[in-house]
Amino acid sequence: xxxxxxTINTYRPDLTTYEEFYKHLHRNPELSxxxxxxxxxxxxxxxxxxxxxxxxxxSIHTEIGSYGLAAVLHNQDPHGSSPTxxxxxxxxxxxxxEQTRLELKIHGRSGHASQPHRTCDPIVTxxxxxxxxxxxxxxxxxxxxxxxxxxxxIHAGNAVNVIPDTAHVGIDVRTFSPDTRAHVLxxxxxxxxxxxxxxxxxxxxxxxxxxxxFLVNDExxxxxxxxxxxxxxxxxxxxHAQGLGGSEDFGVLATAVGRPSxxxxxxxxxxxxxxxxxxxxxxxxxxxxxxxxxxxxLETLRFGVDAYSGAALAFLKR
Numbered sequence: 567x568x569x570x571x572x573t574i575n576t577y578r579p580d581l582t583t584y585e586e587f588y589k590h591l592h593r594n595p596e597l598s599x600x601x602x603x604x605x606x607x608x609x610x611x612x613x614x615x616x617x618x619x620x621x622x623x624x625s626i627h628t629e630i631g632s633y634g635l636a637a638v639l640h641n642q643d644p645h646g647s648s649p650t651x652x653x654x655x656x657x658x659x660x661x662x663x664e665q666t667r668l669e670l671k672i673h674g675r676s677g678h679a680s681q682p683h684r685t686c687d688p689i690v691t692x693x694x695x696x697x698x699x700x701x702x703x704x705x706x707x708x709x710x711x712x713x714x715x716x717x718x719x720i721h722a723g724n725a726v727n728v729i730p731d732t733a734h735v736g737i738d739v740r741t742f743s744p745d746t747r748a749h750v751l752x753x754x755x756x757x758x759x760x761x762x763x764x765x766x767x768x769x770x771x772x773x774x775x776x777x778x779x780f781l782v783n784d785e786x787x788x789x790x791x792x793x794x795x796x797x798x799x800x801x802x803x804x805x806h807a808q809g810l811g812g813s814e815d816f817g818v819l820a821t822a823v824g825r826p827s828x829x830x831x832x833x834x835x836x837x838x839x840x841x842x843x844x845x846x847x848x849x850x851x852x853x854x855x856x857x858x859x860x861x862x863x864l865e866t867l868r869f870g871v872d873a874y875s876g877a878a879l880a881f882l883k884r
Contacts, residue, residue, distance in 0.1 A: 568797040570879045574872050581867045587611065588867060595659030604657050605633035612637045651878045654819060668737040669775055670695075670758055673768040676731035688733035689722045691765040695758055696720070696735065702753045712809070713750050714740040742809055744780065781817035784826030790880040791828045798876050799869075807831070828877065832869045834862030 567575075596604050609628055616624040616637065623640040630636060641648040672695065674688030696717050707713040715737065722733035737754070741747040755772060762770045795803045820827030833840075835852050843849050853859040 568794070570794050570876055570883060571798045573879060574798065574875050578868070578871060578875075581871065584867060585864055588864065591657075592861070598658040599632045601633040601658055605635055608657065609635055649881050651881050652819075653874050653878060654816065668739065668754070669773045670735040670737055671771040671773075672733040672735065672758075672762060673770060674729070674731050674733070674765075675767075677729050679727045679729055682729060685729045686765060686767045687729050688731065688767065689729070691761055691767055692720055692722065692733040692735055694765075695761040698757050698761060699737070699754065702750055702757070706753050707746060707750065711746045712742050713746055714738075715750065715754065716740075742780070779817055779821075781814050781829055783828050784820075787826040787828045787881075791830065791877050794876040794880045795830075795873070798872060830873065830877070832866070832873050834860075834866040836863045 591604060591607070594603065596602065605628065609626060612626055612635075616622075616626070616639075622642075625638045625640070626635065627638070628635045641650075672688045672692050673686075674691065675684075675686035677685035699715050699717065702715050703713045716739075717735060718738055719736040720733060723730035739747070739750055739754070741750055751774075758770050758772055762768070792805055796805065814829065816827070816829050834855075840849075840852065843851055853861070
């Protein structure tokens, strides 16, 4: 057993006392920038926890950004030469409908459904556009590069006998490199403009609502964390996780101050459920983290505590 594993196993708290706290947070979710009660609850819990160690200099900073907070344990090194480690976690809940990256507004000409020849139907244009967009990832991007173009919603009209003058389409783009992203966005603009032109419609409006930079772990920092995880979790640790297309603003946190960072994940699904669905070839039925049915099993607490503690000790140990 490694020295860090011994430290974790020796000082791991009784996590049963945290189970009700976990359940309370998940029973009372709050959306991003609305986490007033969540932040207050966590702040009170941190204060109670840190007060139990009066010999350690601590501080809690609240209202960061809005309801963000940070608890600081100051190092006892009198020379101030010890490393600083930041452990970051989200506490906001997600609405079922996630915000899309691109908002496309297709223009047309409104009129009565009985006289379509006097209109320019944006719904038909939107339908052609949506179908055509699927060719970007399938026919314009190297399969090894990877790209996903998804349409999350289409909103148009509110009466069956009236052709509307606009259609709104929500588009989500996921890529793994800046070059691929630039190509996909260029192809997307080309297609939406061409489809509107082919329909004789006014030029569409395409607005990029949200974009995050690519998140790439620092190589040396990752090795440190991998060594700890491999020794502590054994076969339960997988060092060969595939790249993910999900957006994540964590990459901005460290690069903004020129510091290395490591982003890792741990499972939260009951192992028996996972094995059963795997044997049945139904792993797609496992609720994802953005699903309304997602509910981490309580054992996730131990893996999370061990992982965060081990990652910090990887840099703090002498």
